[in-house]
Amino acid sequence: MATPSSHLPPWLRHRAQVGDYGIEGITSEANHWPCPEPSSCELQPKFQARIAAMARSELVMALLVVVLAGGCCASAGAVAYLSKLPVILDVTASPSPGQVLHAGEDVITVTWALNASQPAGKDADYKNVKVSLCYAPVSQKEREWRKTHDDLKKDKTCQFKVTQQAYPGTGKVEYRVALDIPTATYYVRAYALDASGTQVAYGQTAPAAAFNIVSITGVTTSIKVAAGVFSAFSVASLAFFFFIEKRKKNN
Structure with a gap:
């Protein structure tokens, strides 16, 4: 498997370890070293742009962490017991x-x-x-x-x-x-x-x-009265039909 450094031009391949030089170090080297091969010189601007993008990304992440930490501290201070x-x-x-x-x-x-x-x-x-x-x-x-x-x-x-x-x-x-x-x-x-x-x-x-x-039950007085009337009517109707059926059988 090819290593990340194998994709770099020869004049930067041995300087690919960011931990040794840091982003600024690599960029500085890229600006001043000669290009032994024309094809390598064509890659130099792209490499510098990638390094700059990485630096901006890290800066944005750092700012985001600071903002979030500040928000957490503010929230913690607003707690009341x-x-x-x-x-x-x-x-x-x-x-x-x-x-x-x-x-x-x-x-x-x-x-x-x-x-x-x-x-x-x-x-x-x-x-x-x-x-x-x-x-x-x-x-x-x-x-x-x-x-x-x-x-x-x-x-x-x-x-x-x-x-x-x-x-x-x-x-x-x-x-x-x-x-x-x-x-x-x-x-x-x-x-x-x-x-x-x-x-x-x-x-x-x-x-x-x-x-x-x-709390309110949803059952108003008028509903209770209506329910009582219908209940009484139902009982009276049942008694009436029972009386009619019994009379028919007797006849």
């Missing part, structure tokens, strides 16, 4: 503990504010606030898809957004329970977000004061 966030937002929700709310019907009033014990300017870096409904522990048991995780990018506790808006220091929102909220026990949590959207502080209602939401 619940256990490390200060609990300095006071959050309230209108439902009383144990109250039953119905999806698509009932309204929840949520308020939030920076805790009065915090120094002025503590929330200077807060750009937005995000309020969510969170599963209470009783509704997380044996349900991996609702599991709590300290890494907030992996956390599945608070899956249902109530609102996200510019941080005003104190705020209030009226939220009608969405139709797609599943039946479960919930509490409310509010996150303060910085300019990058990363959670930097939070507050929540006490899980002990959680309330219940009953």
Whole structure:
């Protein structure tokens, strides 16, 4: 089998080891060495072009690695852990503990504010606030898809957004329970977000004061009434035909 160096012109064949001279060394040699054979001189520009292309390719790959590494570092820096966030937002929700709310019907009033014990300017870096409904522990048991995780990018506790808006220091929102909220026990949590959207502080209602939401079943009152009427009509029809058949037999 021919080696890569066997394809080179004789005047470069013994210089083909890039590891000895590097790309610049070979290119330099190619520029200054005489061409003992005319056919070799014809190959010299092609060889130089190939070396230059290899150099550009390696440079592009190096830049790509640097960019990807920078992106990974930036992503790693944006990770927030619940256990490390200060609990300095006071959050309230209108439902009383144990109250039953119905999806698509009932309204929840949520308020939030920076805790009065915090120094002025503590929330200077807060750009937005995000309020969510969170599963209470009783509704997380044996349900991996609702599991709590300290890494907030992996956390599945608070899956249902109530609102996200510019941080005003104190705020209030009226939220009608969405139709797609599943039946479960919930509490409310509010996150303060910085300019990058990363959670930097939070507050929540006490899980002990959680309330219940009953999801919509799709069966309205009118459907229930109609089903009852048709059921009664079916029973009456069956009894009537049974009576007619029995009378025919007696006759």
